[in-house]
Amino acid sequence: MSTNPSTPQAEEHxxxxxxxxxxxxGNYEIQTWYAAPYPEEYTxxxxxxxxxxxxxxxxxxxxxQMSRHTLKCKHRYPPGDEIYRNESVSxxxxxGRKNRIYCQNxxxxxxxxxxxxxxxxxxxxxxFYIITxxxxxxxxxxxxxSKEKRSGMGYNLSCIMxxxxxQRKGWGxxxxxxxxxxxxxxxxxxxxxxxxxxxxxxxYKRYWTTAIYKAxxxxxxxxxxxxxxxxxxxxxPDVTFTLRQNHLIHSVIVxxxxxxxxxxxxxxxxxxxxxxxxxxxxxxxDDPTSVPVPAPNTYKITYNKNTLEAYLxxxxxxxxxxxxxxxxxxxxxxxxxxxxPQSTTNEKSEEDKxxxxxxxxxxMLEQDQGYEKQDEKPPENEEQNAGIIKNNNQDTPVAx
Ligand code: ACO
Ligand code: ZN
Numbered sequence: 001m002s003t004n005p006s007t008p009q010a011e012e013h014x015x016x017x018x019x020x021x022x023x024x025x026g027n028y029e030i031q032t033w034y035a036a037p038y039p040e041e042y043t044x045x046x047x048x049x050x051x052x053x054x055x056x057x058x059x060x061x062x063x064x065q066m067s068r069h070t071l072k073c074k075h076r077y078p079p080g081d082e083i084y085r086n087e088s089v090s091x092x093x094x095x096g097r098k099n100r101i102y103c104q105n106x107x108x109x110x111x112x113x114x115x116x117x118x119x120x121x122x123x124x125x126x127x128f129y130i131i132t133x134x135x136x137x138x139x140x141x142x143x144x145x146s147k148e149k150r151s152g153m154g155y156n157l158s159c160i161m162x163x164x165x166x167q168r169k170g171w172g173x174x175x176x177x178x179x180x181x182x183x184x185x186x187x188x189x190x191x192x193x194x195x196x197x198x199x200x201x202x203x204y205k206r207y208w209t210t211a212i213y214k215a216x217x218x219x220x221x222x223x224x225x226x227x228x229x230x231x232x233x234x235x236x237p238d239v240t241f242t243l244r245q246n247h248l249i250h251s252v253i254v255x256x257x258x259x260x261x262x263x264x265x266x267x268x269x270x271x272x273x274x275x276x277x278x279x280x281x282x283x284x285x286d287d288p289t290s291v292p293v294p295a296p297n298t299y300k301i302t303y304n305k306n307t308l309e310a311y312l313x314x315x316x317x318x319x320x321x322x323x324x325x326x327x328x329x330x331x332x333x334x335x336x337x338x339x340x341p342q343s344t345t346n347e348k349s350e351e352d353k354x355x356x357x358x359x360x361x362x363x364m365l366e367q368d369q370g371y372e373k374q375d376e377k378p379p380e381n382e383e384q385n386a387g388i389i390k391n392n393n394q395d396t397p398v399a400x
Pocket of ligand 2: 054056
């Protein structure tokens with residue numbers, strides 16, 4: 001078995017002692033960072049170690065239980081549609097409504113590496129994009145991000161996680177790039193849900209800088225915020241933030257309005273009140289973008305071409321996975337019933353099948369609950385997913 005101490009940064013981020021301290025995920029042993037709302041009986045495991053099936057993400061308490069599961073688990077790739085494939089990398093779109101238990105298990109897994117994310121009670125309003133790498137065994141899980149099917153706030157990503165054993169290899173940037181590609185296909189601009197974690201912020205800062213530099217070099221001057229937003233799919237506050245961070249934008253003060261960013265880097269509104277004072281609920285120590293950076297009325301964008309080219313050359317030299325945009329096979333999710341064509345008999349029967357499949361999931365789960373409560377006897381159907389509802393509380397929050 002190969003072990004990986006997870007990323008060096010794990011130490012500084014993890015909470016003191018989450019009840020489940022280690023995950024056995026396939027052949028890897030992963031140290032967890034934070035607690036996740038797994039059922040009560042999982043909080044007292046021998047050596048604080050839990051076992052997760054790397055294919056269907058169901059969890060077990062012991063190696064014995066997991067070995068029984070492994071013998072029967074036939075899954076070798078995530079459920080849902082494969083919407084992207086380039087060489088060995090694939091992305092699957094999984095609907096939280098159609099594959100509820102898989103998505104709940106995924107959220108629980110992600111929560112072990114996420115501190116302060118908003119919790120949700122159900123996964124149905126979300127789509128999940130699972131990144132995998134092809135191996136002789138199957139499509140191995142690398143990471144994922146979730147996205148609201150319909151976001152009133154214009155979020156194009158709710159939650160992102162790369163398995164610690166895969167971090168710092170460019171997968172996060174790849175996933176973020178993909179989230180913006182989906183937005184562009186939808187004809188929208190997007191932004192991640194706030195607040196970002198510390199690692200989320202570092203990753204976005206890096207991605208945004210690269211995207212803005214590429215956009216600046218690919219177009220003629222003078223540049224405008226709107227134009228950069230259109231090219232990158234980033235919101236104007238995110239474009240402004242990135243330019244500001246890299247000292248590429250200079251505001252011109254008009255009339256008696258105040259400078260939109262003062263010397264201490266405290267973002268201010270035109271009323272000259274610090275934004276955090278106006279929106280204290282959005283404050284985050286790790287995420288200076290948790291309150292949108294207002295765009296200046298009058299500004300100038302300037303840059304040194306050589307500096308930008310050198311930055312991008314350094315980035316390109318990294319042996320990271322890159323997105324091949326033409327490999328996407330995807331249509332935006334239709335959320336409005338009115339946009340759907342009249343449902344045909346076939347479609348109706350598909351919908352029935354889907355509902356039946358959900359019922360089946362729930363039945364399997366109920367069987368599993370019985371099994372887990374009793375003893376080490378294997379369940380009747382080992383392929384079932386162990387869902388978080390197992391603690392008999394339908395309202396267990398889920399990080400998405
Ligand atoms: N320390 C310093 N910089 C980092 C770190 C780190 N630990 N991790 C990422 N970065 C920065 C670097 O600039 C890096 O680029 P570089 O390696 O070329 O220097 C850049 O971010 C991108 O790194 P990736 O390798 O592409 O990202 P990774 O695959 O490691 O995934 C992620 C990033 C998803 C944030 C990962 O750290 C993770 O899963 N963390 C735990 C969960 C989490 O915090 N998710 C974000 C929550 S916020 C939200 O979901 C909207
Ligand atoms: Zn399995």
